[in-house]
Amino acid sequence: ACWAANAAGPALMARTCAEHGMTLVHVSSDYVFDGTVGNHPEGEPLSPLSVYGQSKAAGDLAVAGCPRHYVVRSSWVIGDGRNFVKTMRSLSDRVADASDALERVTVVDDQLGRLTFTDQMAEGILHLLGYRDGDVEPSAPAEYGTYNLTGSGPVESWAGIAARVFDLANGNGEAVEPVATAEYYASAEGPIAPRPAHSDLDLSKIAAAGFAPRDWTEELAEYMAAL
Template sequence: MALEFEKELTATETGIPGMLVFDLPVHGDSRGWFKENWQREKMTALGLPDMGPVQNNISFNDDAGVTRGIHAEPWDKFISVACGRVFGAWVDLRPGESFGQVYTCELDPSRAIYVPRGVGNSYQALEDGTAYTYLVNAHWSAELKSTYTFVNLADPELGIEWPIPLDRCELSEADRRHPMLADALPMAPRRTLVTGCGGQLGRAVRALAEARGLPGFDYCDVDTFDLSNPDDYSKYDWSLYGAVINCGAYTAVDKAETPDGRTIAWKANATGPALLARTCAEHGITLVHVSSDYVFDGASLNHAEGEPLSPLSVYGQSKAAGDLAAAGCSRHYIVRSSWVIGEGRNFVRTMRSLSDRVADPADALDKVAVVDDQYGRLTFTRDMAEGILWLLGYREGDVEPSAPAPHGAYNLTGSGPVESWAQIAARVFDLANGNGAAVEPVSTAEYYAGAEGPVAPRPEHSALDLSKIEATGFVPRDWTEELAEYMAAL
């Protein structure tokens, strides 16, 4: 079959989720031909994941009929032919509805295919002297070999119509012994590491992952994995991970203004994320980094993701530095929140306790001063956890990501009205004991007058624009509705 020249670069979906066939422009004349076999910018624009290849392999086949496979390894592949032709057959060996799905096509120098991790790969050389090439985004290692999975080339359940019958082909003994599909082991999904699992958000992510039955989630906190300590990174085989959700942070805003607190804040919020981002970039891991409204100065009424960073406090400066470091990982989500509420000590629980004291005739507390010149929305950790899994690509029923959102920064808070801390406190008081009138609005300056120790400057306006994450299909719940549910559960 003659090689087709001057085709337009196109990408075509296959019946296997995530697998794409590329028609490649090949330019030829009397001397031979030339092509751009791999072109990151053009191909990612057509839907190819930014796979970040680290190794280029060539399999040369002396004779037509050489047949290899069906192998699934824990990495993505971009497969093409340098010379000759192959008949390729691919079988989805990932757990889920598409397990066992088959796709076949011929490849020549003008056609290539992207094969996601966990899809079994096989081919048959159709011409003598065929050179089959593939880029992969993980290095081969003896440790990883135990994670491979296989299926038999001749399994009748697959229904593969090999152009050259297999009994006339050159096969390895190992390929002949591979199991049938009914006995094949699905490839385990890449694992997800959740750092800071002891905090409000970390606990919420864990609870949601366990409620959905998501496999492969590992959890750690600073006592077992200190992100700012380079030596701690050797505790993990990073080749097994597909995502890291960094829920850890130092959030003592006022203590961060002290000499000791400044050191701790920069260690946890900047040094740690920088080391983590570098590790994720080196291993093709998706990094989810949780950030804060404090990276902005609060001058805007509604902060968009692209607003220039302008932190007022040491805490905000350390978080902004962490954002910049996380953005250095090509596969990243920076998730910005404000006024976080979850399990453990938080503003709502404190206000609930004060409302109970006001309602107690034996307690002398009549009024509670609350700041009335800082404005924002509450962010409930359950909503944040759902939004993070959504960005990673988890949809209802998924055991591994299927439709990740474009990488980048996203605001993720509750939707609903923008209110001051005092207005929110009054809501809590009313829901608890009907005594919202006991909340006394005061200015920030009045509230902190006479405070012992340094006080960090706060953004006046902390509302975050939610249009970007809503455009992905995730619409955060109204925080006022969540507040009522949260209070009822206390």
């Protein structure tokens, strides 16, 4: 199912778009890299660690066969559905509840990256397609190819982001206990999909194309206020 969704499906779409001269936008992931270096540029060789990452990398390669394509790489996506921020918000509420026995929450601190809010991803994709400043019709689209598109701002660990969420929710960021990935999964039953240690993506190419993603820390505060 993973390969059908992330590799075979995009390959079929790329072939169809190429046959009909259509533009294809494909959302990719930081999981196509192994995370051994920080601040990944678009041209870094693919080096996925997991089956999911391998399927996403295969999809990237397939989409690149379509002459008119944009591969848009994201990381740590936050939107309207279930996500990390909402989970941490609910755990912060539990810690703040005197009737709840939960006192501390362990979160990994050796995976680093930046959040991507879906509104910024949507705006960035529209910008690449040539829809700018409320255009009804596209103007000049950006050069086809691969673009990193995440929030701007500081690179942070999952534990650091969790502490920000806890502080914004209930002022109890000290309840977040940082832990190494290996220790976090030490008692897990069954295999654990390996994740890149460094997921921060270089944003200089999307900036050169005229789009400046918002600072994820500012968006996080607004997102939390809306919740």
